[in-house]
Amino acid sequence: MISMKNSAASKRKHYSLFWATYTLVVLGVAAVGMALGLIFGYAIDLPRVDELQKVRPNVVSYVYADDGRVLGQFATEKRILVTYDQIPKHLKEAILAAEDSQFFRHSGIDFSRAFMTLFRDAVFGERKGFSTLTMQLSKLQFTSRDRTLKRKITDMLYAIEIEKTYSKEQIFTIYFNQIYMGHGTYGFAAAADYYLHKELKDLTVAEAALLAGIVQSPERHSPINHPDQALRRRNNYVLARMLKERFIDQATYEKNLKEPLAVQGRNFESGPAPYFVEWVRIHLEQKHTADEIWKSGLKIYTTVDYDMQVAANRAVRDGLKRFDRERRRWHGPIERGQDPSTYRHPDWLEIFYEGLMIPGVVVQSGASQAQVKLGSYTALLGPDDVKWTGRKRVDEVLRRGDVAMFTITKINQNERTLQVTLDRVPEAQAALLAVENKTGAIKAMVGGFDFRYSKFNRATQALRQPGSIFKPFTYVTAMESGYSPYDTVLDAPVSFRDGLGRLYEPTNEDEEYKGLITIQQALYQSRNVPTIRLANALGIKRIIDVAHRFGIRREFPPYLPVSLGAGELTLLDITSAFTTFPNNGVRAEPYFIKRVEDYNGVALEEHRNRIEEVISPDTAGKMVFMLRQVALHGTAATAVHAAGEDFKRPMGGKTGTTNDFTDSWFVGFIPQVTAGVWAGRDEKKTLGNRVFGATLALPIWVDFMRDVFKQVPATDFETSYQPAGPSENDNSQLLTSQPVSNEPITVEDIKPPL
Template sequence: MFSIKRLIQLIISICLLGTLALFILYINLKDELPSVESLKNVEWQTPMQIFSADGELISQFGASKRIPLTIDEMPQQLVDALLATEDDRFYLHFGVDPIGLGRAVWGQIIGQNKGGASTITMQVARNFFLTREQTYIRKIREIFLAIHIESLLTKDEILELYMNKIELGHRSFGYGAAAQIYYGKDLSDLTLAQYAVLAGLPKAPSTLNPISSPKRAKERRSVVLQRMLSSGYITQAEYEEANSAPITAKRHGVEISLSAPYVAEMAHQKTVELFGTEQAYTSGYKVYTTVTAKLQRAAQDALVKNVHAYDQRHGYRGAVASIRSDYKRQLTEGLADGEELITPEPVIVEEAVAALANIEDYPLLYPAVITDVQEQSATAILADGYSTQLLWDDIKWARPFINDQRQGPPPKKAADIFALGDIVYLSEKASKVTTDEAIEETDADVASEEELALVDEPAAEETIVKYYRLNQLPEVSSTIVAISPDDGAIKALLGGYNFKQSQFNRATQAKRQVGSNIKPFIYSAAINKGFTLGTLVNDAPINKWDRSSGFVWRPKNSPENYAGPIRVRDALAQSKNVVAVRLLREVGLDNMINYLTRFGFEKSELPRNESLALGSASLTPLQVVTGFASFANGGYLVEPYVVERIEDNEGNIVYQAAPSYACDQDCSAFGEQIPEESEIAENAEQDESTAVDSTELAADSKIDPDQPLMADDEQVFTPLKRATHIISEENAFLMSQAMYSVIWGADWSASPGWQGTGFRGRVLKRHDIAGKTGTTNESKDAWFSGFSRRLAVTSWIGFDDHARKLGSTTLNTNLPKKDPDTGLNQITGSEFGAKSAQPPWIDFMAVALQDLDEEYIEQPADIVSIRIDKASGKLTRKTDRSTRWEYFRAESAPTDYVTVEEVTRDIFNEEDEDSLEEEEIF
């Protein structure tokens, strides 16, 4: 009895001494413990997200993936699984679980692992404030912090912090992000088996996750489910069902709903520029761009279609690789002396799939292995093991590529295209079939009404059968960029065929020679000097002797025919090179360069010789489309921008774009009335010898658009500001009229007849569109730039290798001469702007114009319409086909009537004496 009493006293003394020691230790460590007050207002480090203007997710930037959720948004089964596994007495203890702590201490004494002593609250303390070092002093700090946290926060608040903070593998933090990474779903959409997998991750996320270690993840899931069963959270039946479920996790990226990687990178760079890398990546900014999903998808479809069309008409470059390389070598190079033809082993599914694992795939392009070659068809296996039949109609285009100028003969049989074991790229065509009947294999977007009706018929069982056609990864590059002429907002942008293939943004970074896309600006300078659309200019060969170099410069038309005296409107519509040179001479080279800077072109980008008139300047597509927008908006230079606003993770606007608007005194159509603008050069076009510096002429703005706004600012409103008025409204109107004739202009009344170089645009059946083709020397670059009143669009195509030409093609006799869908002839001959760059512009505008009413550019008050004689440009009283209505400034309208006896004299027939600095390159 005495010994028991002494033992009890000893235990009490030890407890008191221990408590005293802990109190003394707490006093000593109190000043070193971090404040936990910050837990009341946690700002989660969440990644930056980029959205379209209409809210579709484009991209996400940031090393850590996190989707913060409230405790009410956490599924109860997940909470139960987590409590059963990590801290079953969480709602009963005060931050430290005495039972669990005692068990852990006893385990240490006897040398056995009795489980961890950390509660969920202690883990919150460690995750937010401490490191993972295995020391007693860290554990004691953890205990003190846990007790303090329990005094500040409710149990639900602590659990919410834990479930959003915990690291769960593959750079996912918190259960909202983990559900997306492992299952590609919202957390609320998972099953019990999947919740159990996630609940088992905190112990060792790098080794227990179902992607890296599916076997260990399954074993850990079983432990979690067993504990849930023991704790009464689930029934035996639920346990058995979840425990027998397969591991279904695989790595998922962020749920991108709109592909616009070049736009995303531009927005990303802007955000980093504004806020710095660390803040941009961790503050959960939502960046809203100016692009719309519909237009971005239309641009993507148009560019991809055109690039593949160009690439395929130039021929098939052959297989990417071969898994029967010796057999392939014999077929292509012939047998060596004494060598016998190899009989290749059949390709099995496992072999094909293994080979394809090392082949890069691209959006819309799927690598496949040819496993059988028939007379006019072939069989291929894709990376997922799916076997497909390639029919003759889907491979017969593949005549050999020889070089950019030449193609081989069209194939007659599948063996002319494939060999067994070839690794090729395919593009998908899908058709829906039933158990009884199937529609004919065809692209979904060209299926007939009967086929579509068959697809929609209900059936007992339906299966999607995938059809594919031969394709290849294009080598040519291309871009499309569309902006609003009203404020410069970028509505769609693609910087190349595929961001995965090349991250170089050709829309903003590629300076390419613009060819005849420069001519509208040359003609605008001539209009500014006093020319009219009816002025006659001599379309005749130029022979210019240059004494300094000893050669004759002979700029030529393309095609090389000359019409003699020709009106300015028709010269632009037919893209007459020599007329552009003559106009430049009339304006003067220095004056012309100064004038072109009004459109935002840098002087350093403009060559100081007459080749400037033919497009030897190198500009980016974004610069070009911005210049063209000035003709659509009445003569204003807008500033392109892609980020409309940035919000923080609470929805506060921290940045708001402040675009410049193309408006005069009344800008109410665009929103809030702006304050009085600073002085602008309203009479800038009166002095063609002086360049207009758009920086000096910019209107004042009350807010710096590049200055981030604070979330607690009383006002995030940015006043509207006016864009710089660079050319007169009359000039812009007359030039838009001239470019209207590029598409709609034609005259077959005289021989030879002609039509505008952009006549293919008539398929849009819109009379409010205008544009200009462009092709450089040797067809290294092809352009089409055009606009409606509310949208300006530039399309470019060419090779990144400046030495390569777009080349030419011959008729592929395996294909119809005329496309049955479009009615257009198969493209043959030399590639140039109208053939190579205008088709995607047309396809894009066909979608974009659906939401834009037909709207003509408003005729200025000072513009009059007068009937003139086509041949002379003078007034006429006739009303037959030899006449037309033409627009003039009132003060420059013709006053003389044409007479029968009058003979039109050639003007500008005399050659100037100014020498050129370099030979014409076009």
């Protein structure tokens, strides 16, 4: 009986085991079938991957100075494409160690790594990925960052297809050029340039490890925003992995652990020529599409001299700040009562560099020192850094919680400290333009104090009254009419009435009159009344025609005050016009782009010089002779003589000031280069009492030319003119005490400048 029961139980057990096994097999087959069906379903939707290498990604368009140095760039994605052979061995190894050490051994999917990752996820709850470089490339090119099963399966299928289509070297190179590296940079070559200012071939092992460590999370591992995190990632993970994979030995590992984090960052918008680069972009838009400019990798070769451009920036900034401190007392910080522990400013997200003016918050302040926070940096401020305010104690100027502007003079990346001075944004603006006389090439351009605060280019866009800077066109007309620099003109009160009976009585700036003086003296001392007498005798329409011949294509009303600069023009207009004098009467049309090439080096546009003779060499020689006297004996003499021995070389120029002291001008030239400076307020308000061209614009010009003289040799002007005394021309009209004009003289809204 017992035996029969055991037999029945055994049969039931085998029966249950059979059905359990059968059910598992059926479910397993169904699961495999479903998985295969799912994979097949995803697979038939996959687009072709054989076009992957043929599609060129977006690349940077570069703007180059005349010596090949980079001035700026246009890019939606900052990327520099390289070949596999251009990638250093230690950088390849750093990437493999950090991201996929089995890359050259697997076929797109690292199954052992995948199973181990899934096991650790299930058992220990670790959330780690197992994407290979090929799977990451699939995610970059074909799928997305969604954390879904479908995307993971699709990435694996893509990886298999990519591996069947391309070699390992091709896959690695595409990945190397495409991966996002933070701060708008794509690919390791662009990242090396951006973070380290280096080419790939110059990277150390530690720097290669730093870049490789960014890939996992460009925001979290950014060496700009999170240097401590980036350093830990480099040392504790990437270098350690390189040692474990035997890419480096123990000595190399220990040596590179000690290498400091020397990250600088690169900000082309705050580079040496932001106004100029923007001018280039505006020009390109007239001939090229937006995609060509921003995505196709154009090479734009310009005329700018890099060193002159740096000097121009420095001269404008220093000149405006110096003038602002002399004319305007310290009015206190821009904010008060902030909590230093919580205060943040958007400008702190920028790349810091020496010369940058940026807000900072005072953490603590005492009589001899204040601590300032600027983003992740700190700085100490001493009495010398605030002495321009006229205060001796630091805490008389700044207190805890104050927010003020500071200029960075030195950066210590490793200690995260700065050296700064107290500063502020000047109320006045300025522009500077330098042009090569013989060719018309723009060598330097500054359009304002700081491009970050105002993108309006005052060198090319601002129409301002030129004041006395316009006077040379009257004297050109006189020389062409047969007068000599030694002929005389009467500097005595004069008045005119227009057709409506309104009285116009021009005066000199000093409200004095010198009587009979030479024409050259009238020009180099910038006398208004003699200039008006000349203009009246010669005819204002002739003078306007002369200005047009010099390339000033502005319309001027035919009124006598125009001869004193009552019209409007740009700094580019007047600076280009002045190049005619030192160039023997020949003017070259100004230009700034020499050549534009596409990504493959094919020329898309190329400049051809356009020159024309504006005045005769004899007239040009007379004008150079008279304009040289401005620097020797005239309105620019004091500043030029004070500038020192370097300025005892052949040079000429002209100051300019307008009514109510709203505009300060100086355009000066040497045989090789002409440079013009304008300064004023955008609102056309006064700069202050008795602010002349020699007060603000001329010192900026002197500072700029001091650097120019270091690279441009001193030579004399090529002129055949030899001063010989008065002409035999009848100048009786210039001596008349009360000339009468039949032409309209003035209008209500035109005032004669100084």
